[in-house]
Amino acid sequence: MGNNPSREKQGTKSSKCRTTLTPFNSTVSLNSSKAGIINRFKTTNRHKKSVSLVQQPFEESTLNSLHAVSQPTFEAPSIDKYTDSQMTLLSNNSSQVESMHTSSNSYSTLNTHMSENEMARAYSSEMMLKELYLLCETSPERIKDRDRRHRQHYLLKRIWGSNYRIPLVDPTLIIDWCCTTAAWDIELAIEFPNSKVIGIDYESATVASLNTSVKNFSFQNAMIHQGETGLNVIENNQVDYIVMRDVWLVNCPVSKWTNLFEEVLRILKPGGYIEIYEQDTNYKSVGPYLSILEGWADIFYEAIKLDRNTNNQLGSLLKDSGFINIQHEYKELPLGEWPEDKESKETGYLQKDFTERGLREAKRWLCKFNNVSEKEYAHVMTRALDECEDYKTYIRSLYFSAQKPS
Template sequence: MGVSPTTPSSSSTIIPCDNRTPSNSHPSLPQDPAVIVDADSLIHSNDTIWINGRKFHTCAGASYILPCDEEEIDRLHLLHFMVRFAIQGNYLAPVTDSLRKGAQVLDIGCGPGSWTMEIAGEYPKSTIVGIDMTNVFPRDIKPTNCHFYQCNALQGLPFEDASFDYVFMRFMSQGIELEQWDPLLKDIIRVLKTGGWVEVVEVDLELHRTGPTTKLYNEHLISLMAERHLDPCSGRRLKERFDNREELTNVNSTFISCPGGHWAGKLGQLTIQSWKSYYQALGPQICIASDMTMDEYNENLETCWDEADEYKTFENVHFAYAQKRSA
């Protein structure tokens, strides 16, 4: 049985994936799930700034330190493939039966929709909704049970209570300030149905077994996150955050170590490519924070990839999932 959409008020606007700019009209919504998007939650095209050839958010309430451009889309696709290869799947929560039968699924911070579309394609009876503050959604080819909306989750999830059977969120820590975690988790639980599952995936940004140049660059990143009130070690704190929510039960957590470099086979090659794209994307922000030129940054960055093979560098990716308990 689907969730009926609520008619938006005259002051609200809904931005589906096939609209690149906000509209004053209210386009029709998919029958599942209910969506209410307030004007305050919208992200407009002029809320960006170019820094050293990369485009970044400048809108209020957005602390995200990574770009929002075509290169970032490619990086996010690569990151998705890396994690999928590492865990040999797209999720760890016990939701397969629910997805096969037909579930309402929310993907928070979906980016270009790699995970969203794969889940929609694999489980055609389910309805998958992806939201992101940046409209980098696929416009031409996507499953009919897959829908995208542009909004800022940190300003409140624009959905009715108990709308979803499964809420998935991955790699959002670089845009969530420390004090925003608890309100966001509370809101996730609000839109989750009783008995539904929430799964959050985050990487610890502290690299392990690093060479001297890699260690320096990693420290620059951690300092940048501290300046932005972001948590570079959010992954290892996921279980604690879940345990602190009395509305959740059956809390599970685990982590995988992703090695980077040719020494570690296919996963190592995927990981090192992900690191290269990631640190290239961070360059403009780190250079501003550390008073370094982009030429200096890029020149020293090449040393890091040699060090990854020499020192056998790796990172840890953490997974936590839990079920919403009955009232």
């Protein structure tokens, strides 16, 4: 299952952060804004400090056939080098943000006596979200998830240059579906003080309570992990603009995207916009250790009925749902500091850091579904991230926009 045809293994592709903009159904081509990178960025001493979790690398035979061994919990060191100045945007309001508590008694897991086949049949993305969001609000898993989501907001702003890319003039109602920490919502509410901004999500996914001085922002709870959208309470033809960012996991299988787009089309005003920011789930130019991780991910994705190619097909789904003026754009982002120029190097560091945080969060599920020890997972993950520098690994950040017919 790890041999995904869309995955480019062990390549030497050199790439800056590149952009391609096409109307839907047009041929998408990869055009570099500058000449290809000639010399790979040399690994720094800082990078060397976290190169390996064990003294000796796996033997070739072990790399080809990893086996599960019961090991004590092992946590690899986290990267903490680059701090974006924008990350302090909400710090002045931190005293206004209160903690809410969700009973840890609500946390439920799969029957540990299930066979692997029974587990695969019984599992779903809803169960995964429930395992995460019904944890205690102050649990390490919840804190790490909110931190990663908050960092993602500023990473997306860096990649795409702004909070939105559609022509937005004097909107009256804006919705952020799956708003997570609501950093985007607060910034839009400040930019458009005469507009009402609503963030929709499962309550535990957000910065708890969201008590801010921004009066035109409000939060609406929706049991996303139970299949709710929260859009049913919005009347027809009321919304100027709705945004979705990194919602691929809550929208699998693909039928959830279709149902969601039907609801969005209903609530948008004629001529209203939808924007979607996603990430391709297929890495490009990968090395052997990242290939192992991708194979483990394939097993889990099969269980939650995720098709890796869905994110690249959102244009088709939007068209089939009745949207018009569909635009698709993507940027190729380096994983690591291998590009030559400073801006791409920093973007590559941030993207790699965000990827590492996501892989750490995924550990509990990938280990469970692949019968892999946490120590083994940590070792493979670290080596996979390290080899991104040598293989010039990159990934695509995807963007879609569309309008409701007037």
